[in-house]
Amino acid sequence: MVYEKELLVAQLAVQRASIATKRVFHQTAKGAVSKDDKSPVTIGDFGAQALIIHAIRKNFPEDKVVGEEDSDTLRKNDELRQQIWEVVQNTKLEDAEAEKLLGGPLTSESEMLDAIDYGKDEGGGRGRIWALDPIDGTKGFLRGGQYAVCLALMVDGDVKVGVLGCPNLPIDDSAPLDVKIGENANDEAGKGVLFSAVLGQGATSRPLGTAGLQPGKSIAMKNLTDVSQATFCESVEAAHSSHGENAAIAKKLGITKPGVRMDSQSKYGSIARGAGDLYLRLPVRKDYQEKIWDHAAGDVIVREAGGVVTDIHGKRLDFSIGRTLRDNKGVVAGPKGVHDAVLSVVKEVLGV
Ligand SMILES: Nc1ncnc2c1ncn2[C@@H]1O[C@H](COP(=O)(O)O)[C@@H](OP(=O)(O)O)[C@H]1O
Numbered sequence: 001m002v003y004e005k006e007l008l009v010a011q012l013a014v015q016r017a018s019i020a021t022k023r024v025f026h027q028t029a030k031g032a033v034s035k036d037d038k039s040p041v042t043i044g045d046f047g048a049q050a051l052i053i054h055a056i057r058k059n060f061p062e063d064k065v066v067g068e069e070d071s072d073t074l075r076k077n078d079e080l081r082q083q084i085w086e087v088v089q090n091t092k093l094e095d096a097e098a099e100k101l102l103g104g105p106l107t108s109e110s111e112m113l114d115a116i117d118y119g120k121d122e123g124g125g126r127g128r129i130w131a132l133d134p135i136d137g138t139k140g141f142l143r144g145g146q147y148a149v150c151l152a153l154m155v156d157g158d159v160k161v162g163v164l165g166c167p168n169l170p171i172d173d174s175a176p177l178d179v180k181i182g183e184n185a186n187d188e189a190g191k192g193v194l195f196s197a198v199l200g201q202g203a204t205s206r207p208l209g210t211a212g213l214q215p216g217k218s219i220a221m222k223n224l225t226d227v228s229q230a231t232f233c234e235s236v237e238a239a240h241s242s243h244g245e246n247a248a249i250a251k252k253l254g255i256t257k258p259g260v261r262m263d264s265q266s267k268y269g270s271i272a273r274g275a276g277d278l279y280l281r282l283p284v285r286k287d288y289q290e291k292i293w294d295h296a297a298g299d300v301i302v303r304e305a306g307g308v309v310t311d312i313h314g315k316r317l318d319f320s321i322g323r324t325l326r327d328n329k330g331v332v333a334g335p336k337g338v339h340d341a342v343l344s345v346v347k348e349v350l351g352v
């Protein structure tokens, strides 16, 4: 099958990186530092980016990577760098065959920094480029909420493979979408799911913890025809998506069920498995450009599960123009049967 090796490497790399992030999740000191844009980054983000890029480089040396993080602060911060190196060095898949497939361990701190910086590619519409968000929802990660390890392969600007590791979501696809922040969101027994999709081959889920080289099971969005019955999800962070406008849209659609707030691309995974129906992300700052790594994996997973993903104008997300989605505004994702109806209310409420 096409992209079979890419899918396998992506799944195993995300699985291994999730082991690293889970370890940091349980540490009180997560090494959070503030980036230039005031957003946080942790030992987990840097470690996961190094581990995943290392696996990509070993398997597909010609491919480029657009990763969220870079090593600039680490080269100046010995303590933080050593803390990350400790996690990276000691993270392995249990399955020796799978670990070997990822190309073995990183051998030095400088190799780790170089791996992180290999994610500085500018992206674009030509060739094979991986979009990597080592921890999406870092604020959720720090708060004890949802987060996701996200990896997608784009070929000539089109997303072909997407993988999302969600350590704090239930394994069970039919579990209700009732994540309350600070409760429920942990990686105890029954939690941890890996969503995957290959363009044209459908979407799957499987347990994140023990899956190794086993295949997943097929997932699909709920076949919703009456939009008033929808459950919608949105960011926890009101700065990332307007809670007020989301509520106004839901009301106009006749939706009475309360919206579910969760961090990260867990929202895409959740609607793809039918645990919720709609994902609304309405721009708060009109000048904000969404990042490709925040959406690439989720976009293909939802579309392969039978959903439609557009921006607030009804345009497909365009991953072919660089590190950001500068030709799109916001995100509206939902099942085919109701997406049009949702979009027209979104436009009405936002006046676009
Ligand atoms: N003003 C803004 N509007 C929309 N998204 C923003 C934003 N500022 C930051 N983000 C992005 O929102 C992501 C989290 O989304 P969510 O709110 O759905 O959990 C962050 O990913 P990281 O946590 O990987 O940095 C970040 O890239």
Ligand SMILES: [Mg+2]
Binding pocket: 039, 040, 041, 068, 138
């Ligand atoms: Mg970030």
Ligand SMILES: [Mg+2]
Binding pocket: 133, 135, 136, 137, 293, 294
């Ligand atoms: Mg992100």
Ligand SMILES: [Mg+2]
Binding pocket: 045, 068, 133, 134, 135, 136, 137, 138
């Ligand atoms: Mg991130």
